Amino acid sequence: MDAIIQMMANAPLLSIIIFLPLVGAILITLMNPAKSHRIKWFAFWVSIATFLISLFLLAGSGGFEKFSHIEQYTWLPQIGVSYHIGVDGISLWLVLLSTFLLPISILSSFSAIRKREKEYYILLLLMGFALTGTFVALDLVLFFLFWESVLIPMYLLIGIWGSGRRIYAATKFVLYTVVGSFFMLLAIIGLYVYSGSFGPGTFDFIYLRSHIAPPELQTWLFLAFFLAFAIKVPLFPFHTWLADAHTEAPTAGSVLLAAVLLKMGGYGFIRFCLTLFPDASVWAAPWIMGLAVISIIYGALVCAAQTDLKRLIALSSVAHMGFVMLGIFSFANTSIGQVGATIQMVSHGITTGALFLLVGVIYERRHTREIAQFGGLASVMPQYYNVFLITMLASVGLPALNGFVGEFLILLGAFRADWALGGLATFGVVLAAVYLLTMFRRVFHGECTKPENQKLLDLNVRELVYLVPLVLLMLWIGLYPKPYLSVIKPAVDRSVRAVMRIASGSVEYARSGEKAATALAQVLSEDTPGGDG
């Protein structure tokens, strides 16, 4: 076993994790579409293999404070683009989250998807490829490519296998996100041009983060990145794509959307916005925290009025991701909020993923998502009831389940940064209980009066297989989050420390080559040589 771990630690793990689903997808293209059974299981085993391999990430090097498993190959040297990937404490759990949810979403589709199965599983695997890539890319062009390539499979997943107004939802999703990405692309090019003004132009994140742009330039670049990430998260006024996309997407699509896609925004903020534009981040933090609080309160209030089960859960993401945003931008005095935000991203992925899977289960049986169509399911589907209960409570943020850990840390951090906003956000905890419990009552409690509900089947083995791991994770993170926190904390601390040091003016901006060199030296002075610089 040790030998295997050793071997895996030396292998280009991240590349394997990224490209294995891609290879799987390519192989599926060669398979006979009529033999859907074979395709399903092949896709499933590919994703399981990816997940298992990704677990070796944990075994390898010591600590994730800095980037580890770094791979860098020249790609387009003429314009300073390289294939540069690596993982640290911030991205590690997100990578594992996406590799973990991929097999689950594949498994959940086995009976739900009946048409064009071959293409469906190809696209799911492609999603896995693009999602993992987004979280490990350390080159802005590479990041942008992965970031954008997530859209294509998702667009098709919603557009082909969605329900109701799927074309509208898919188009809206893509156009909305692309608008943000467009500005981000401009800013990425801007960074390149800037870096070209005192040295060889580059898109390399590691280089750029030690050559910080002057504040006035930062502001504009920050705003461009902000738009892209805020749409993805989504933050308050940019959230309307989410409800439609989540609602109309097939179950697996919703799961990946809510659980992983939204995290790309949050991750982008921590990784790129904060690190590359520290001054602008400090400047913008109160405003973004304000927007985050609005998201929390507004999202919860809007949720309370929904009649569509899936739409309700989708909109609850607005509130929950509001917490994440609040935590990310509460970095001024303490990193607790940002650690909380990072773990909350993972928690929310698990919880909301599970909620969407659960809605998928009932949708598959009843082909409706109207809350009014249900009622009294508790007596018909006891197992389903129990799993839903735990998941719902995790989403409410009940202590000892995963939601609490993140929310508590976020609110603690946010309260330090701004007691008024922190206090308001805390009220969101009350509102979350209002809409989720009401929804739960309307679906499960009361007499089961509708004849079509009375003979619903309880969870089958396959459904239990993909739901139980999620429930176990909820309990694990809720009861013993130490393994997660101990990985996240050093990396977040390091990132926040760098941001605050630059923003407080103790590091020169890299305006000229000479100053850039000093800045580099200063930023990296705390890092051991050859660490990740």
Added chain:
Amino acid sequence: MDYIYLAIALPLLGVLVNGFFGRRMPRKAVGTIASLVILGSFVVSLVAFLGYLAAEGGTHTVTLLPWLSLPPLEISYGFLVDGLSLVMALTVSFVSFLIHVYSMGYMADDDGYPRYFTYLNLFVAMMLTLVLADNLVLMFVGWEGVGLCSYLLIGFWYKKAAPPVAGIKAFIVNRIGDFAFLIGMFLIFWLYGTFSFTELRQSVETVALAGHFPLTLIALFLFGGAIGKSAQFPLYVWLPDAMEGPTPVSALIHAATMVTAGVYMVSRMSFLYSMTEVAMLVVACVGAFTAIFAASIALVQNDIKRVLAYSTISQLGYMFLAAGVGAYWIAIFHLFTHAFFKALLFLASGSVIHGMRGEMDMRKMGGLAKYMPHTYWHFLIGAMSISGIPLLAGFFSKDQILFAAFTARPDIWPNAGMVLWIVGVVTALFTAFYMFRQIYLVFLTKPRFDVAEIHPHEAPASMIAPNWVLAIGSVVAGFIGLPALFAGIIHIPNMFQPFVASAVAGGVHVAEAAHGAQELFKEVLTTSISVVVALLGLGLAFYLYQVRYGTTEKLKKAFAAPYRVLLNKYYVDEFYDNTFVQPGRVLCEQLSRVVDLGVIDGVVNSIAFVIGAVGQVLRPIQTGFIRNYAWYISAGAILLVILLWLGLAAK
């Protein structure tokens, strides 16, 4: 006692066993396992208690594992063993055990038998977490955990319409309190940098920020949590509705244990409260007001459990009154005695409901003493105890609360103590009246139902036995914390006070037990007045419902308006509904429809529409004729050349 965590682990084990295998096991086994694990908890607590006594004040913490560890934030699974937590743990596990046993009889025919015991075990585990936690956050886990169990158990009969709604109401109202509690926690952390009770006490006492505004703020926010959990005004509204749950649940959660968590919390944080007069006064006033407010509602209610629910609210008000005047140990003492007699009253009422086939309206009862003698005695003992009939448990604890209020800090709050005392005495009068009104209406007056049809019958042994234990407790529990007056007379020292006082911030503001002659006089005076008042209430009930049965109808007519207000519980529920719930609902719907779909999505879609419209305008240019396109291409090429040329020329 380093194995104190077993007290929590055992019920959790019960949860796992019953939760996973309960439906496949025989009912007897489920109930037995559930009860046994609670008995185990009790034994563990008892052993811890004995060990504590043997070590003479061996306050210590047991730390198992780190939970949230992000320096400077350190939260671990740590349990604090001291007088306060041991008293609570013993009370909780003992009463819980009895109620588990009772439930085996009461719920015997219910479909959700295993589910019931799973929830109940979970509740005990959470309650013990709450009282044993050595830091605020772990306490909050228990705090929310019991709230969850309360939600689940209130809504236990989910097929009916009302219980789930009541469950949600309980959970949400509690969460409003928790919101304040959380903010209090945040303030504490950022002021003192720790959540641990022991460290917190040290820093609060050494930093000495007495009267400091943030300190008051913290105390008030934490008290906000207590208001929610312990059903004080204005967040008490969930508790009467919580009676939709099974009666043993009402006894355990909504009378004996969970609702007292707020009192426990205030006592646990007494070191902090003692530093701030304002917060103390607020606590005392809220407590006193709630006490009389709820008692007045209880005067006219007709539902057998609702009377008890309002009575619980009122008694909790007493406890806060005690805590507010600094008599923390008395608050805990009353909590302790109240756990016995209120659980007894609820379980007895459960037996009545059981024997009356689910009837809860007292107007349709009467004369049940003949059919269920045991239950009658149980109820009578409970009522006497709560009314403060001398020498029963409730008498001692309530008397001391009133005395504490009477003597409370005349230097700081001139006359406040007197006002609080008068409120307390009036409440005592109300209490005696409504309890004996209930006795008369249920057990003594003529039956107002069809005896032949309903066949009232006594409860089975498994339900009677625990009640007798509780009844004995309701009689004798007071003797371990005798007031100085009685301690002096019958030579039984007050064991309770020193035991608990070591854990709470005693001494600072507490009116110490009387020593001087003047103090003794005061105590005799207040005690006599309490006794007189209790007997007065009893007598009034006797007069109205026994001697002149039927007078009440005339009174109702004579005081129609006040009667209606009381019967409708001061219209508080309606007020909340009209002020918060309905506008909130409208707000949500409007937000969703008008703002979200209308304005925000409208803007997005308008942008898309404008782009589409521009496309429509430009569309005719795309004629589809190649020669047009060729023309465009040529023109474009020429234009490009011209532009390049101009550009070159400019350079």
Added chain:
Amino acid sequence: MNVIELIVFIAAAALALVGAAGMVMSRNPVHSALFLIANFFALAVIFLLLSAPVLAALQVLVYAGAIMVLFLFIIFFFVQPGQKHLYVYSLPWQTFFSGILVIVLICILVLGLYMGGVFTAEEHVQSAAMKVEELTSPQALGSALFSRYLLPFELTSLLLLAAMLGAVVLARKEGRGDMEEKD
């Protein structure tokens, strides 16, 4: 540039212009094709004057010979003169706008040539007789094609092959394959 050369050039240029104009203006495609052939011949002459004999020969062979013959074949086989339906659709203003465009174009081109210094009478110094020799010799062209320009040359042959195949496929009879879509 001696006088004879000038005369020959003027004559050839005039023929080229007439051919081009005739091609554009003929109503009958056959006439157009014939005018174009005249134009190509004239160009071949000018190529000769520009010391590119190989290309002049190829111009005659490939363009005037092969390509234009192909055109004529197509016209003869498929288009009957006077077919009314050929001229049914007309685009309003297309001719007018084309005229404007063409005028602008010619102005720009000539202006460009002028600004580029084409008409400044700077005597071109023939560097060496060998140069002209080399420029005009077929051997030089051949060796250039097979050495420096080998890759483009081979690619061209590939292109021709592809074009041949494409033409065969496209011109196949209806119903023989699924190349032609049916509405």
Added chain:
Amino acid sequence: MEPIVAYSLVLSAVLFTMGVLAVLARRNPIIMFMGIELMLNAANLAFIAFSRHLDKLDGQVIALIFMAVAAAEVAIGLAIIVSIYRYRRDVDVDAVNVLRG
């Protein structure tokens, strides 16, 4: 610049413009096609003129390759015209407006 080169360039410009005119103004696809050929030839002429002016063979080589390309293009183009003709029985390009937006 040598006069013959200059004149050739002017001639090339004029021929090119006439080719453009043929493409834009005529409606018979075959004549349009001839216009394209004319434009190609004009370009060839310019190349050869420059080849002369610079004393380099490159221009001639390019012209040669152009001829090959033109041949290929004619083959394909005419084949397309033939198939369109067969399909529509009508070779008016304006009728073929399937690209319409």
